Amino acid sequence: MEVLVQPAGRVLSIKPGDKFLPALRAEGLAISYSCEDGRCGLCRCKLLRGNVVESSRPPRPLFGFRTRYLLACQSSPAEDCAIEIPDAQEPVIHPQRRLRTQVLGVEPLGHNVRLLRLANTDRLQFSPGQFVELELGRGFSRVYSLAGLPTDDELRFHIRIHPQGSAGQIISERLQPGTAMRLRAPYGAAWLRHRHEGPILVASSGTGLAPVLSILRGIGAAKLQNPVHVYVSFLLREEVYCLDELSAALERIPNLRASHVIVAYGALKRGLRRGLLTEALEADIPHLGNWHANLYGSPFAIDAAVHLLRRRGISEDHLHADPFHPFGS
Numbered sequence: 001m002e003v004l005v006q007p008a009g010r011v012l013s014i015k016p017g018d019k020f021l022p023a024l025r026a027e028g029l030a031i032s033y034s035c036e037d038g039r040c041g042l043c044r045c046k047l048l049r050g051n052v053v054e055s056s057r058p059p060r061p062l063f064g065f066r067t068r069y070l071l072a073c074q075s076s077p078a079e080d081c082a083i084e085i086p087d088a089q090e091p092v093i094h095p096q097r098r099l100r101t102q103v104l105g106v107e108p109l110g111h112n113v114r115l116l117r118l119a120n121t122d123r124l125q126f127s128p129g130q131f132v133e134l135e136l137g138r139g140f141s142r143v144y145s146l147a148g149l150p151t152d153d154e155l156r157f158h159i160r161i162h163p164q165g166s167a168g169q170i171i172s173e174r175l176q177p178g179t180a181m182r183l184r185a186p187y188g189a190a191w192l193r194h195r196h197e198g199p200i201l202v203a204s205s206g207t208g209l210a211p212v213l214s215i216l217r218g219i220g221a222a223k224l225q226n227p228v229h230v231y232v233s234f235l236l237r238e239e240v241y242c243l244d245e246l247s248a249a250l251e252r253i254p255n256l257r258a259s260h261v262i263v264a265y266g267a268l269k270r271g272l273r274r275g276l277l278t279e280a281l282e283a284d285i286p287h288l289g290n291w292h293a294n295l296y297g298s299p300f301a302i303d304a305a306v307h308l309l310r311r312r313g314i315s316e317d318h319l320h321a322d323p324f325h326p327f328g329s
């Protein structure tokens with residue numbers, strides 16, 4: 001089969017049944033990847049023309065967008081086709097690792113949120129905004145976003161404890177300093193892009209604050225000059241947490257244009273703004289033509305925000321979102 005690969009404009013010949021990813025890599029074409037088993041989402045490409053044979057793990061579409069995608073590690077061409085590799089100028093290649101680590105601490109961070117600290121002795125390589133899969137029992141795992149940078153001595157996670165939540169119970173009740181753990185990482189395509197000149201919108205709902213801190217610290221560390229707009233939202237006033245760490249990360253952003261902590265319900269304190277994430281974005285940002293957006297957290301809030309940003313003209317290629325949908329074991 002002949003496969004036209006954009007933006008390189010190269011035509012490859014790929015045998016039926018052969019996956020795109022190894023063929024692209026063999027030709028030296030830059031493409032992001034990590035897990036090679038359909039779970040991290042990094043190798044997602046646009047299908048511009050033609051049809052492919054998908055594996056059992058097709059790519060998850062973002063709410064409201066209709067572009068056809070394929071996972072290059074899971075799909076092979078069904079006929080002559082054309083594909084586009086996203087972010088070909090700055091591919092993220094962190095081959096997936098399964099690490100042994102140990103718990104340094106599990107501490108209260110806010111209402112129903114725990115800070116889980118794991119040793120980063122083996123120096124996990126990841127990009128700000130990515131997440132890991134924590135193995136919490138035999139055949140039982142959950143994914144959690146990284147709150148820091150790969151250079152940190154520890155891996156930090158903000159874990160929301162859901163009523164009757166299986167993982168939350170294990171993390172808050174059974175893990176102690178010294179407990180041995182295993183994780184697989186990194187996962188996730190909502191990483192921080194560096195090669196972009198327009199404004200960056202960074203937004204979260206609930207524990208989506210964890211990857212937001214990672215993104216903000218990443219922007220500060222790389223000294224990105226883009227105008228940055230930050231919206232951190234919570235449903236209830238008592239859920240607000242980590243404001244000191246947020247302020248410290250914001251201080252290091254070279255070109256911070258706006259930062260808002262938004263609360264939907266409960267008594268307002270100084271510095272907080274009333275409303276829903278979507279209401280604030282709708283009021284503040286009329287058009288998102290040249291913007292990039294990184295969004296994380298509660299699936300309801302993030303799906304609604306994705307829908308709004310789409311209506312406000314954001315390019316699908318510039319929208320990087322991880323709604324925290326419940327993840328099966």
Ligand SMILES: Cc1cc2nc3c(=O)[nH]c(=O)nc-3n(C[C@H](O)[C@H](O)[C@H](O)COP(=O)(O)OP(=O)(O)OC[C@H]3O[C@@H](n4cnc5c(N)ncnc54)[C@H](O)[C@@H]3O)c2cc1C
Nearest residue numbers: 143144145158159160162165166167168207324325326327
């Ligand atoms: C890409 C990604 C990144 C994630 N990062 C984080 C993170 O950094 N911090 C974090 O706390 N969670 C994160 N999650 C969610 C996490 O993986 C678990 O799904 C969540 O912690 C619930 O696991 P549990 O075993 O405690 O609850 P479960 O036993 O799976 O569910 C228990 C109950 O809680 C409800 N529930 C579960 N998740 C949600 C939700 N998101 N909103 C509303 N109700 C829910 C279920 O419907 C069920 O009734 C992420 C999810 C994804 C997909």
Ligand code: FES
Nearest residue numbers: 036038040041073
């Ligand atoms: S490398 Fe294809 S989904 Fe992870």
